Amino acid sequence: MQLTFTNYTFGASVATALVLTAPEVLVATGDVLTDGESLHAFLTEHGIVPGDRPATGADLDEVRALRTRVRDIVAAPNEEAIVAGANQLLYVARTVPFLGRHDGTWTWHLETAPESTLADDLAVVIGTGLLGTVASLGPNRFRSCESPSCNGVFVDTSRAGRRRFCMPQVCGNRVNVANFRARRRREQQDRPGTGPTDAG
Structure with a gap:
């Protein structure tokens, strides 16, 4: 497969999206990638069109294994481990980079070997995104979700670099609701006549 890329943030966002399909993150709903059809839908949603190759059970197993590796890279303790892991993704896929005209x-452009699998192609997209993030933004953009009830990790490629949650619309909202309820409880306890009374 030949991949054209102009922005490393694409691959980094795919890395985050893949990690967030795991059952340890989505405890309530379980694994998003349950079969070849759901894998194909994930790839298509993120602009990685597998062409006329249907996603097989073997592809699903390989992508799930890749997901675990990507999570380990994003959650790595230092930049050396991040870079080593991302480099390995490109090495395994035997990627050939070249410069060509596009529009x-x-x-x-990156071209994988003809016999490359869907997992290999996905690894190339993710590996380039992770390496680009380290080189351009630094390793501090690789983070764990700040929601106390979430096990997610993510790569923050936002301009401001202040992202705190792996899924802001989910985890961020939960934290905001919890904080709001905690404030309400404190306010009610502070009102005269609503706090605990002493036993007479």
Whole structure:
């Protein structure tokens, strides 16, 4: 497969999205990647079109294994481990980078071996994204979700670099609701006549 990329944030966002399909993150709903059809839907949703290759059970197993590796990379304790893990993703896929024209401009392309699997192609997208993030933004953009009830990890490629939650619309909202309820309880306890009374 030949991949065209102009922005490392794409691969980093795919890395985060893949990690967040895992059952240890989505405890209530379970694994998002349950069969070849759901894998194909994930790839298509993120702009990685597998062409006329149907996703097989073997592809599903390999992508799940890749998901575990990507999580380990994102959660790695230091930048050396992040870079080593991301480099390994590209090495295993035997990627050949080259510069070519795309829409009239010179653009980096990556080409995987003809016999590469869906997991190999996905590893190339993710590996380049993770390496680009380290080089451009630094290793502090690799984070754990700040929600106390979440096991997610993510790569923050936002301009401000202040992202705190793996899924802001889910984890962030939960934290905001919990904080709001805690404030309400404190306010009610502080009101005269609503706090605990002494036993007479």
